[in-house]
Amino acid sequence: MYQLNQVSKVFGGRTIAVDDLDLKVRRGEKLALIGPSGAGKTTLFRMLNLTIPPTSGTLLFDALNVSSLHGRRLREVRRRIGTVYQQHNLVPRLQVVHNVLSGRLGAWSIWRSVRSLIRPQEADLAYEALSQVGIPEKLYDRTETLSGGQQQRVAIARALVQNPEVILADEPVSSVDPALAAGIVKLLIELSETYRKTLIMNLHSVDLALAHFPRIIGLRDGKISFDLPAAEVTDEHLAVLYAGSQTEIGEEVPSLAELRPVRSCQPRLTT
Amino acid sequence: MPSYAPSAPASLALPRRHSSYFPVVFSVLFLLTFAGSYRLAQVQPLLLFDAEGRRNIWKFVAGMFPPDLSWSFLSLLGRPILETIQISIMGTVVAVAIGFPLGLLATSSLTFKGILNERELANSRPRVLLRKTSYLLARAALSLFRTIPEFIWAFMFVRAVGLGPFPGVLAIGIAYAGMLGKVYSEMLEHVNPGPLEALQATGASKLAIIVYGLMPQALPNVVSYTLYRWECAVRASAILGFVGAGGIGQQLEISMRMFDFSQVITLVAILFVMVAGVDALSARARRAILGRQRV
Ligand SMILES: Nc1ncnc2c1ncn2[C@@H]1O[C@H](COP(=O)(O)OP(=O)(O)O)[C@@H](O)[C@H]1O
Ligand SMILES: [Mg+2]
Numbered sequence: 001m002y003q004l005n006q007v008s009k010v011f012g013g014r015t016i017a018v019d020d021l022d023l024k025v026r027r028g029e030k031l032a033l034i035g036p037s038g039a040g041k042t043t044l045f046r047m048l049n050l051t052i053p054p055t056s057g058t059l060l061f062d063a064l065n066v067s068s069l070h071g072r073r074l075r076e077v078r079r080r081i082g083t084v085y086q087q088h089n090l091v092p093r094l095q096v097v098h099n100v101l102s103g104r105l106g107a108w109s110i111w112r113s114v115r116s117l118i119r120p121q122e123a124d125l126a127y128e129a130l131s132q133v134g135i136p137e138k139l140y141d142r143t144e145t146l147s148g149g150q151q152q153r154v155a156i157a158r159a160l161v162q163n164p165e166v167i168l169a170d171e172p173v174s175s176v177d178p179a180l181a182a183g184i185v186k187l188l189i190e191l192s193e194t195y196r197k198t199l200i201m202n203l204h205s206v207d208l209a210l211a212h213f214p215r216i217i218g219l220r221d222g223k224i225s226f227d228l229p230a231a232e233v234t235d236e237h238l239a240v241l242y243a244g245s246q247t248e249i250g251e252e253v254p255s256l257a258e259l260r261p262v263r264s265c266q267p268r269l270t271t
Numbered sequence: 272m273p274s275y276a277p278s279a280p281a282s283l284a285l286p287r288r289h290s291s292y293f294p295v296v297f298s299v300l301f302l303l304t305f306a307g308s309y310r311l312a313q314v315q316p317l318l319l320f321d322a323e324g325r326r327n328i329w330k331f332v333a334g335m336f337p338p339d340l341s342w343s344f345l346s347l348l349g350r351p352i353l354e355t356i357q358i359s360i361m362g363t364v365v366a367v368a369i370g371f372p373l374g375l376l377a378t379s380s381l382t383f384k385g386i387l388n389e390r391e392l393a394n395s396r397p398r399v400l401l402r403k404t405s406y407l408l409a410r411a412a413l414s415l416f417r418t419i420p421e422f423i424w425a426f427m428f429v430r431a432v433g434l435g436p437f438p439g440v441l442a443i444g445i446a447y448a449g450m451l452g453k454v455y456s457e458m459l460e461h462v463n464p465g466p467l468e469a470l471q472a473t474g475a476s477k478l479a480i481i482v483y484g485l486m487p488q489a490l491p492n493v494v495s496y497t498l499y500r501w502e503c504a505v506r507a508s509a510i511l512g513f514v515g516a517g518g519i520g521q522q523l524e525i526s527m528r529m530f531d532f533s534q535v536i537t538l539v540a541i542l543f544v545m546v547a548g549v550d551a552l553s554a555r556a557r558r559a560i561l562g563r564q565r566v
């Protein structure tokens with residue numbers, strides 16, 4: 001499914017987030033990425049879902065070199081990759097149904113997309129996906145009124161509706177109640193098994209990773225520290241992986257950028 | 272964090288404040304500018320109180336009372352009042368129609384910067400150049416539109432299309448397009464980019480990202496600012512009458528030219544009621560929108 005050869009990502013010419021990485025992921029595989037905060041996991045995911053390009057190296061998706069793609073062809077490949085984000089990345093003011101159906105935007109024409117905001121197209125699809133994640137009754141609720149765990153389920157439903165070949169889940173449970181975390185991880189695994197999808201997940205919790213994934217990759221300083229079957233991961237591996245890094249709770253919060261005061265003849269702007 | 276020699280032991284626990292000379296320098300510059308302007312603009316408050324000024328002001332104020340409420344005058348005003356409202360509405364509509372597309376082009380996070388363009392524009396200098404050019408052109412157009420006051424625009428459009436409300440509509444449309452476009456672009460640039468990134472990752476086109484991610488997030492601010500501009504437009508369309516662009520201002524200009532201050536005071540009162548009415552109306556609309564958001 002994926003083949004990465006010497007892939008690096010450097011930010012601002014200085015910060016090496018991913019360093020000369022080689023990685024192969026087969027179709028249908030389930031693997032967990034673990035590692036300390038700042039190891040480059042999110043950056044790797046954003047390269048895998050074609051949001052940011054590598055600084056160097058080649059990234060093959062399904063044996064296709066994606067580096068030169070743009071426009072429609074790039075969007076078509078993106079459609080085949082679904083992502084679930086740590087912060088859900090839903091549009092708070094939209095109804096749940098629209099957030100779920102936004103997984104279809106890659107397939108719909110712009111007219112259909114606009115029409116759907118007035119009268120939801122394929123609402124049955126959204127309902128089905130929400131049933132899969134256990135909250136069908138929230139179909140027409142405003143997304144921002146849902147709890148964190150429910151919003152994460154909506155984000156998963158969006159990925160289901162997109163019907164991709166790969167699901168990338170970037171710490172999908174780190175902003176969720178720990179009691180619910182295991183449930184959501186299991187849900188993602190079951191769904192990807194049912195629909196035969198490749199699943200790659202970043203996990204903060206080593207226990208969850210070892211308990212549910214056959215293949216574990218430890219990432220540290222942008223490099224692969226180990227790449228082993230779950231059964232072969234020892235405490236020493238983990239000690240090396242997390243050496244010198246305190247496990248932190250609560251990562252970066254999304255900064256809802258505040259509006260700068262707007263200049264006008266008589267400035268008076270409700271924010 | 273760099274540690275400096277502690278000068279005040281009391282603040283040891285606090286991070287040191289960086290002090291700089293800029294505030295001082297700017298304060299001095301400001302005072303100098305102010306003093307200079309005071310002289311150059313020939314501000315002479317006493318002029319208001321000398322014999323000539325007192326007489327004129329008295330004539331003006333005394334002439335206002337009693338206000339002209341005769342039916343023969345009021346019956347003239349129905350049409351201009353309606354015209355003023357229509358000019359302000361149509362002008363705002365034109366301003367949105369021009370300002371919104373230009374505002375989108377002038378939004379750097381849409382045209383060439385940030386997460387929505389990083390992959391698309393990687394290793395393609397011509398595409399970057401093209402996007403940057405359209406961005407700069409849109410910004411330049413918006414800035415030209417709004418630096419020329421609506422009064423001057425009206426003056427030019429009256430020459431171009433003749434007297435009447437239409438040049439007023441065009442003047443407000445163009446001048447306000449400049450302001451709306453600029454403000455829209457700032458609002459769009461400051462939405463949370465997370466959802467946009469997620470939409471893009473599903474394979475959504477840029478238009479779809481605008482419709483599903485950008486607009487829903489920016490809509491309350493966009494609507495509220497547009498309504499506010501509409502209030503401004505009511506005020507402005509009163510002035511535009513002075514250069515022959517229709518509306519209540521035209522009547523105001525006639526009455527002033529004829530030194531009929533009793534009519535002027537009536538017109539000003541009507542204008543006040545209109546602006547207050549529009550103000551109340553848009554405040555309600557704003558509350559409705561923003562209130563819904565807080566659910
Ligand atoms: N957009 C960015 N610009 C600059 N630096 C970044 C950016 N994204 C991530 N980094 C840096 O890259 C490194 C890896 O970050 P990240 O991929 O988020 O790690 P993880 O997800 O494993 O916590 C960090 O040092 C981070 O500061
Ligand atoms: Mg991360």
